[in-house]
Amino acid sequence: MGGPLLWPTGEPWPEYEPKQAPYGPLTTLADVHTLRGIVEQERSRPRTGGEILPTGWQAEVIDRIRNGYAPELLPEGPLPLIPLVQLYARDVPGLPCPEGTDMLQALWSPFDEIEGCSGAVQLRWRLSSDVREVLAEPPEPAYIDMSDLVPAPCVLHPEQVREFPPLHLLTEEQTKRLDAWTNWTKERSPDYEQLDYEGDLSIAPGWKLGGWPAHFTYRYPASSGELQCGECGGPVEALLTVAGSEWDGRSRSWCPVEDVDGHPYHSRTPTVVTVGRGFTLQIYICVGTPSHLPRTIMQ
Template sequence: MVRTTPPRPVNVVAVFPEVAEMARTATRLHPRRGHPTVHDSSVGGPLLWPADEAWPVCAAGGDHEAYELTTLADVRTLRRILVAAWARPRSPRTNLLTAEEEAVVDRIHDGYPLRELPGGPLPMIPVAQLYARDVPDLPCPEGMDLLQVLWCPFPDVENSSSAMHLRWRRSADVTDVLRRPPEPAFVGGEDYVPFPCLLHPEQVTEYQVNPETHPELAERFYRWIREQELNYDGDLSIAPGWKIGGWPARWTFTDPPAPEYWRCEECGAPVDALLTIDSSEWDGASGSWRPLEDDPDEPGYPSAYWATMVTIGRGYTLQVYRCTNSVEHPPLTFMQ
């Protein structure tokens, strides 16, 4: 099913033509629960990975930042139980789960002692796979048509760029696919395990008026926003949810780093926004971005606004930046 972002409440370019210079296109990925294959663009799905190519591992080895431990098998079991429970009819005042299901869920929520986390490298897990044919704003290097994103499923990914791995490739080159990728013995919580989703990409236009680069325009623009009692951050600027390209997610709980940090750690080249990983597809402040096809009251698990079941920090975003000089260089990431 396609997903369609409603028109913005106000056409800011009609009021301030200068803002057109600050437009960027972004592709909202609109991940929704599905059963992706290696040939699909997906979040949390299997990757078109060559059987003879090494699988990425976490650089932190056994020194992961961890506050809880669970396993991928337990996460999958928990989700299967909840998907089935929400799908079956039940009478009023009837428990969502059966007694047997509650026992399994309680056991999974108990987790495992942190001391059981093994030392040595742990395999990363798939986060996203994006084919250029599906994602208009995907900045593929020449000759390549596929981006694969993996990460360490621990809190490390929120504060360490080395916890994420980007792999660009030419899909036609992969003739022998790795059928059983290695998996880590433990993960640092369900929040770091994306629910398998198919994508419904949609290109949108974003605007960002920066007071530092356009002070005079910004003063007039934001004064008008206040006078009109508009919600600039929530309705008129940057699209929420998972997306490729566009403007980076806005900074929420902290200020942006100093300019010297906005460069590739490998070569010093400028970086540009590549992928935004969001904790929800919309929220109370950005509800106007909810696609027309999504009913916020529709029952089911997981809900459309939290289809990936990924939570960054306390509901923030993880912004992934790419080196503009070389696809071989590691990404730069910030929790924003």
């Protein structure tokens, strides 16, 4: 996650030219990592005498980074995408690799244009054994707009789980049965710890491959016309869910047992990615031609 990719030296690195004006102050990947390092250092440092904010050179660096760079001083044209995630079929049960491939690489543009169907989000399916010479120094964008879309490098430990459909995909009969079950749990006992279908059973929170698509939280569910490939118009299916946290107060039952007690708040946000105002980005792939540009929807 967010780390180096097994990328052949002779293959062009994907690029994308932002179409919209920057959302906020422009910065660089190096500055993003520098700022996060200062924040992490301050978070772990013992505090005395009510000291709260960084001082001295750290404060100066933070001010410089947050002020950003003037757009007119930066180069124009397409910018290299940054790595999002790399998955191997040997590590991930059910990874839907097209025939002749055994890994998936996803890259995106850290700008406010990742929703829809464009080159801002790209996928690569490849056979890992075909990569003989690995690109040692991948290109980086000269600047970025949204530091919240820069994932902190993480090693993945995939776990296969069972989940149930989101509410918007239930039939009328299933909804009635679910309502009856909910009422039954409420009536069992005032002290009974009630399970919540949406938070505890239906959709696993956090970053996820495959499974049911995420809940629609701030908008109406996508129509059939929206859930289609942007290149061929064919059907799509949920491939990858990008989330800001691995669980929250409502979905705490999904928290790994090793993180239930005694771990700091940021243990549930290892990637440091925030999509929108705390939503998820659902990446859908074309069923007929997985190499087509993916369809992405904020949910």
